Amino acid sequence: MGTFTSEFLQALHLIVTGDGDLWGIVLLSLWVSLSAVAVGAAIGMPMGAALAVGRFPGRRALVVLLNALMGLPPVVVGLCVYLLLSRAGPLGVLGLLYTPGAMVIAQTIIVTPIIAALTRQIVEGLDAEYAEQLKSLGLSRLASVPVLLWDGRRALLTALLAGFGRAIAEVGAVIIVGGNINHVTRVMTTTIALETSKGNLALALALGAILITIAISVTAAVSLLGARQGPAHA
Amino acid sequence: MRDVTVEGQLASTRIDVTALRLSRSGRQVLDVPHLVLEGPGPTAILGPNGAGKSLLLRCLHGLIAQDTGTIAQDGRRLRSGAAAGQAMVFQRPVLLRRSVAANLAFVLRRQRLGHATRQKRIAELLEEGGLSTKARQPARSLSGGEAQRLAILRALATGPRVLFLDEPTSALDPAATAKIETMIARIASEGVRVVLVTHDIGQARRLAHDIILMQGGRVAEHSPAGAFFARPLTQAGRLYLSGELLI
Numbered sequence: 001m002g003t004f005t006s007e008f009l010q011a012l013h014l015i016v017t018g019d020g021d022l023w024g025i026v027l028l029s030l031w032v033s034l035s036a037v038a039v040g041a042a043i044g045m046p047m048g049a050a051l052a053v054g055r056f057p058g059r060r061a062l063v064v065l066l067n068a069l070m071g072l073p074p075v076v077v078g079l080c081v082y083l084l085l086s087r088a089g090p091l092g093v094l095g096l097l098y099t100p101g102a103m104v105i106a107q108t109i110i111v112t113p114i115i116a117a118l119t120r121q122i123v124e125g126l127d128a129e130y131a132e133q134l135k136s137l138g139l140s141r142l143a144s145v146p147v148l149l150w151d152g153r154r155a156l157l158t159a160l161l162a163g164f165g166r167a168i169a170e171v172g173a174v175i176i177v178g179g180n181i182n183h184v185t186r187v188m189t190t191t192i193a194l195e196t197s198k199g200n201l202a203l204a205l206a207l208g209a210i211l212i213t214i215a216i217s218v219t220a221a222v223s224l225l226g227a228r229q230g231p232a233h234a
Numbered sequence: 235m236r237d238v239t240v241e242g243q244l245a246s247t248r249i250d251v252t253a254l255r256l257s258r259s260g261r262q263v264l265d266v267p268h269l270v271l272e273g274p275g276p277t278a279i280l281g282p283n284g285a286g287k288s289l290l291l292r293c294l295h296g297l298i299a300q301d302t303g304t305i306a307q308d309g310r311r312l313r314s315g316a317a318a319g320q321a322m323v324f325q326r327p328v329l330l331r332r333s334v335a336a337n338l339a340f341v342l343r344r345q346r347l348g349h350a351t352r353q354k355r356i357a358e359l360l361e362e363g364g365l366s367t368k369a370r371q372p373a374r375s376l377s378g379g380e381a382q383r384l385a386i387l388r389a390l391a392t393g394p395r396v397l398f399l400d401e402p403t404s405a406l407d408p409a410a411t412a413k414i415e416t417m418i419a420r421i422a423s424e425g426v427r428v429v430l431v432t433h434d435i436g437q438a439r440r441l442a443h444d445i446i447l448m449q450g451g452r453v454a455e456h457s458p459a460g461a462f463f464a465r466p467l468t469q470a471g472r473l474y475l476s477g478e479l480l481i
């Protein structure tokens with residue numbers, strides 16, 4: 001019990017003194033996950049909007065597939081990206097394996113379906129309300145898309161936050177493709193896993209506290225935004 | 235009876251409906267063999283709930299495609315209402331999740347007006363609709379009547395030749411209703427063909443030049459307003475005016 005208390009105090013000390021290693025890890029985590037969300041948004045939002053507004057054969061099937069992909073197991077994504085990027089793999093020449101770039105790729109694959117599926121849902125809901133009015137004002141279906149995205153901006157922000165929450169807390173994919181290399185590819189989740197297994201609880205606890213704070217803030221932001229949306233959707 | 239006089243330039247746009255049929259969920263909801271909108275207008279469409287008034291307006295505006303039949307405006311087959319210079323105010327106003335002024339700017343921006351002209355036009359429209367003090371308020375936070383007024387102003391901002399209004403004053407207080415009626419009369423006097431659906435018989439009396447009475451998806455009667463209110467031609471017309479017409 002005494003050791004736990006001392007580990008805890010050490011953890012606090014690490015956070016408060018701004019330990020270089022600790023904050024390096026936090027910053028890398030944020031950089032990797034934010035990059036993944038940015039790329040995921042660039043791909044997922046147009047994809048979701050197209051699925052919401054377009055009318056083409058196979059659309060329903062794609063929607064079902066996308067919803068299913070929201071639950072993609074990170075470990076499997078990690079494995080697939082590993083196979084792609086490993087020296088013998090099709091993208092091996094890029095030399096990305098065990099770099100932050102590989103981690104961004106893996107997390108992008110995890111968050112893109114989430115962002116796309118939520119965007120589809122949000123844009124489709126708004127379109128049900130706007131479609132006739134926009135058509136009446138002379139907008140084509142294609143021209144309606146930016147209007148729907150802009151007017152759905154608050155709900156779409158919650159979709160991005162949901163993607164970010166998933167990415168920042170994910171461990172299975174980044175540990176496989178990043179390799180958890182000190183000062184290179186160590187992020188919060190992988191460091192917690194490693195340091196705990198080594199018995200270095202202070203660093204693990206400090207990172208855990210920061211990760212929880214980020215996760216709770218994101219969830220709180222999502223629900224706050226959701227609450228503010230209430231009247232606007234009436 | 236018409237205390238809101240509609241005079242001046244007459245509506246010149248003509249709309250011809252031929253052999254229009256529309257089914258929904260296996261039920262025929264519109265059957266209009268022949269309908270012509272000409273004359274000065276405005277035209278009021280009356281009829282009980284579910285008679286097909288809103289659906290007819292949607293067809294006339296090119297929002298829904300009829301199963302069979304044609305709609306022509308000035309002899310040309312109608313494809314897109316907006317392209318034909320039409321605008322519509324819906325029964326439930328759909329306002330963009332932006333400020334009041336931005337809802338108008340959205341439409342005006344599509345007309346490639348310069349910034350200064352646009353701002354001036356927005357101010358004029360807001361003044362006309364009594365919404366000047368609400369320019370920066372989120373449109374979705376307007377009261378029901380204010381929202382309806384903004385929807386009408388936005389339709390006007392498109393500079394329409396034909397204006398469809400689906401129960402434009404159903405949520406308005408008497409003062410606002412009078413204001414909107416004056417607005418509609420003025421629009422009509424500028425040569426815009428106005429077609430409005432209303433349940434307010436007084437409003438139809440005050441505004442309309444001709445009356446279309448709908449029942450069960452059909453046009454039961456299309457008469458000059460004076461004649462309709464003095465002595466309806468049809469049994470449906472008599473029942474409607476005495477408050478006994480059902481679907």
Ligand SMILES: Nc1ncnc2c1ncn2[C@@H]1O[C@H](COP(=O)(O)OP(=O)(O)OP(=O)(O)O)[C@@H](O)[C@H]1O
Pocket residue numbers: 258259263281282283284285286287288289290325
């Ligand atoms: N998509 C649909 N599927 C089935 N029935 C429909 C559909 N759309 C409209 N209808 C039916 O068509 C009929 C006419 O509807 P419409 O909205 O035109 O009525 P209305 O005359 O405008 O009535 P109100 O005065 O209540 O606004 C109604 O009975 C309605 O239920």
Ligand SMILES: [Mg+2]
Pocket residue numbers: 287288289325400
């Ligand atoms: Mg209706």
